[in-house]
C-alpha cells in the first residue's frame with residue numbers, strides 16, 4: 001500500500017492506494033468519531049458492490065444514498081434531494097459523507113458536503129480510473145447547469161482518499177481506456193519517466209497487473225497533489241492539468257457530450273495541442289509522434305474526426321471563459337515532461353486541427 005499526502009496546511013489529507021484496503025476506511029472513520037456517516041453511490045455500483053457496502057455496515061453506522069447512474073444526474077435536483085435525505089436522517093455538522101463511485105458521484109457528493117450546514121467532512125472512494133487519478137484528488141466539486149458543465153460548484157477538499165485498485169476489475173474496458181488518457185497527460189506535462197514506464201509496460205497495465213497499476217495511479221496522484229498543493233484554486237500552475245482539455249472540451253461540446261467519453265476527447269485534444277506546439281517549433285515531429293504513439297498504445301484514437309468542423313471547434317473554444325480577445329490560452333508541450341502556457345490565435349489552432357485529422 002502507498003500513502004501520499006496532499007499538503008494544504010490545515011486542509012491537508014492522505015491518499016492511500018492499494019488493493020483490498022477497505023478496512024482502512026473503517027479505521028479512519030472510527031478514529032474520527034463522526035456522529036453519522038452516509039455513503040453516496042449509484043445504482044450500477046450498488047448492484048455490483050452491494051455486499052461490500054453492506055459489509056461496511058457491520059462496523060459503521062451507515063446510511064446509504066443511491067442515485068441513478070449518469071452525468072445527467074450530477075445536477076442541482078439531486079444535490080437538493082441529497083440535502084433532503086441528510087436532513088431527514090438528522091445528519092449534523094459532525095457527520096461525514098463517503099463518495100463511492102466515479103467522478104459523477106464524487107463531484108456531486110463533494111458539492112453536497114461543502115454546502116450541507118456550511119460544510120461537513122467527506123471521503124473519496126473512487127471506483128473509475130479517471131476518478132482514481134484525477135477527480136477524487138484536488139477538491140473541485142460541482143454539478144452541471146443546463147447552460148454549462150460544472151458551472152455550479154466549490155473548491156472543497158476531502159478529508160481522506162482511499163483508492164482500491166481492485167474496483168477497476170469491474171470497470172468497462174472503454175472507461176478504463178478513457179482513464180488512461182489522464183495518466184498519459186500527467187506523463188506529458190510532468191514526468192518523462194512515467195512516459196517511458198507507460199510505453200514499456202502497456203501489456204501489464206492493460207492486463208490490470210496490480211503492481212503496475214498501483215505504480216501509475218500513485219505517480220499520477222503524486223503529480224496532481226504536488227500541483228494542487230502549489231496552486232489550489234487554479235490561479236496559475238494548476239492550469240497545466242488542462243493539457244489536451246482546450247481542444248478536448250470543444251470536441252465534447254460540439255458532439256453534445258454523447259459521442260465521446262471525456263478521456264477519449266482529451267486524447268484527441270492532447271494530439272491536437274501537440275501539433276500546435278510542433279507548429280510553433282516547441283517540439284519536433286518525433287516528439288509529437290511519441291505522444292500520438294502512446295495514445296494509440298492504450299487503444300485511444302488521437303485523430304480528430306473529419307466531420308467535426310474546425311470552425312465549430314474554434315467557436316466553442318472562444319466561448320470558453322479562458323479565451324481573451326480572440327486568442328485562446330493553451331497548454332503546450334516543450335518536451336516530454338514539461339509544458340508551457342501560450343496564447344494562440346485561431347488560425348494556428350485551425351491548422352493543427354486539420355493536421356490532426358490523420
Ligand SMILES: NC(=O)c1ccc[n+]([C@@H]2O[C@H](COP(=O)([O-])OP(=O)(O)OC[C@H]3O[C@@H](n4cnc5c(N)ncnc54)[C@H](O)[C@@H]3O)[C@@H](O)[C@H]2O)c1
Nearest residue numbers: 044069102103104105127128130131134135140167170171
Ligand atoms: N473534480 C474534478 O477535478 C474532476 C476532474 C475530471 C472529471 N470530473 C468529472 O468526473 C465525471 C466523470 O467521471 P467518470 O469518468 O468517473 O464517470 P462516471 O462517474 O460517470 O463513471 C463512469 C461509468 O462507470 C461506472 N462505474 C464506476 N465505477 C465502476 C466500477 N468499479 N465497476 C463498474 N462500473 C463502474 C459508472 O456507474 C458509470 O456508468 C464528469 O462529471 C467530470 O466532470 C471531475
